[in-house]
Amino acid sequence: MNTAEATRIEALELGPMENFVYLIQDPTSARAAVVDPAWEVQRILDLAEERGMRITDILLTHSHHDHINGIETVLAHHDAQLHLLKAEATFWGQHLDLPTLHHGGDVIHLGESAIEILHTPGHTPGSACYRVQNELITGDTMFVFGCGRCDLQGGDPEVMYDTLRKLSALPAQTIIHPGHNYAEKSVSTLEEQCTGNPFMQFSDPADFVEYRMHTHDLTRHTPYRAVPREA
Numbered sequence: 001m002n003t004a005e006a007t008r009i010e011a012l013e014l015g016p017m018e019n020f021v022y023l024i025q026d027p028t029s030a031r032a033a034v035v036d037p038a039w040e041v042q043r044i045l046d047l048a049e050e051r052g053m054r055i056t057d058i059l060l061t062h063s064h065h066d067h068i069n070g071i072e073t074v075l076a077h078h079d080a081q082l083h084l085l086k087a088e089a090t091f092w093g094q095h096l097d098l099p100t101l102h103h104g105g106d107v108i109h110l111g112e113s114a115i116e117i118l119h120t121p122g123h124t125p126g127s128a129c130y131r132v133q134n135e136l137i138t139g140d141t142m143f144v145f146g147c148g149r150c151d152l153q154g155g156d157p158e159v160m161y162d163t164l165r166k167l168s169a170l171p172a173q174t175i176i177h178p179g180h181n182y183a184e185k186s187v188s189t190l191e192e193q194c195t196g197n198p199f200m201q202f203s204d205p206a207d208f209v210e211y212r213m214h215t216h217d218l219t220r221h222t223p224y225r226a227v228p229r230e231a
């Protein structure tokens with residue numbers, strides 16, 4: 001008989017850029033993983049303590065400052081292992097203290113919980129999404145009714161187009177947890193994104209690139225809402 005309790009994901013919205021920091025909790029082992037520790041780290045530590053969890057792992061969706069500026073503070077309090085994709089570590093070029101470098105498809109075991117890493121480049125070369133059961137932590141790859149910028153160093157809109165197409169093949173009821181609170185709601189389903197996220201509505205990569213790199217920023221503002229598909 002499987003007595004393992006279900007994995008739990010809780011979000012904290014922290015910092016001036018409305019970042020979501022996630023605490024993935026494995027109740028059976030009382031282990032927790034922090035995704036993108038940044039900003040008011042004490043609130044992350046307090047949440048883990050309230051839940052009776054020990055932070056054993058730090059997962060990075062990518063290396064931008066607003067997603068990583070709390071790593072050292074977490075490490076000062078918890079003996080945690082840092083995980084990111086090898087492609088992101090290469091892009092980042094920072095000295096990291098013995099991280100575990102992954103490839104897409106790898107699975108991190110957090111006690112009884114399996115966390116699959118998806119390589120989802122486009123915002124940065126080594127951007128990752130983390131999949132736990134039917135939940136997907138998307139970082140800056142996919143927002144609720146939006147997607148990450150591709151005009152920063154290492155960004156590539158054509159690569160992002162392919163990434164979003166791959167994500168659209170995941171089960172429709174997959175729950176999306178984005179890296180920023182840019183929409184009217186903080187959580188969505190992939191089905192809802194495939195319908196109402198304008199970045200998911202292109203069938204021609206060139207049109208996507210034009211929209212991502214030019215049109216979007218001139219025509220849309222946060223909070224993002226669903227955009228009906230044109231017939």
Ligand SMILES: [Fe+2]
Pocket residue numbers: 062064123140148
């Ligand atoms: Fe970013």
